[in-house]
Amino acid sequence: MTPAIDPQASNGRISHLYGLALTTLDEAHEALREEAVRLRDEYFEDAKARANGKIIYRLIDVRGNGKGSVSIAWCKVYFFNGEGGKKKHARSPIAKGLGHTYAASTVTFGMETWFVELFQLYEPKLAIIREQLLNVGKMRKQLLLQQRKVNANPPVA
Numbered sequence: 001m002t003p004a005i006d007p008q009a010s011n012g013r014i015s016h017l018y019g020l021a022l023t024t025l026d027e028a029h030e031a032l033r034e035e036a037v038r039l040r041d042e043y044f045e046d047a048k049a050r051a052n053g054k055i056i057y058r059l060i061d062v063r064g065n066g067k068g069s070v071s072i073a074w075c076k077v078y079f080f081n082g083e084g085g086k087k088k089h090a091r092s093p094i095a096k097g098l099g100h101t102y103a104a105s106t107v108t109f110g111m112e113t114w115f116v117e118l119f120q121l122y123e124p125k126l127a128i129i130r131e132q133l134l135n136v137g138k139m140r141k142q143l144l145l146q147q148r149k150v151n152a153n154p155p156v157a
Contacts, residue, residue: 012150015151018144022140025139025140029133032136035129036126039122039125040072043122050115057111060122061073074096074107074119077091107119107123
């Protein structure tokens with residue numbers, strides 16, 4: 001994320017208020033990321049309990065890109081032969097398409113009933129978090145732009 005101007009060293013009261021708002025949005029962004037991670041872990045525990053020792057072929061992946069952006073995606077698990085003939089596994093993200101919600105058919109095709117139930121339980125919650133993360137990012141971008149304008153042309157006191 002592009003850092004906000006430090007509210008303590010800001011250029012006037014308006015810039016200071018923008019800085020405080022940006023800090024609050026950063027806290028909201030982090031809370032949304034933590035909720036996504038909590039849902040991912042909860043899903044995995046539920047899936048393990050229902051899979052009865054079988055392999056879970058769909059996972060939720062929550063990733064950050066290092067610049068503040070968070071991605072929440074469903075992934076397919078697949079296996080391949082590694083070095084020495086050992087089986088290895090990897091994940092491949094499933095395309096979401098436009099919007100914030102995955103289509104059930106693309107994720108649940110060929111899966112057992114228990115997985116479809118879990119998908120229907122968790123995907124609406126994850127879609128809300130995806131949408132909120134996008135909205136927080138848009139608000140942050142606008143506030144940062146306004147803070148920079150105020151600092152470039154401070155109001156006459």
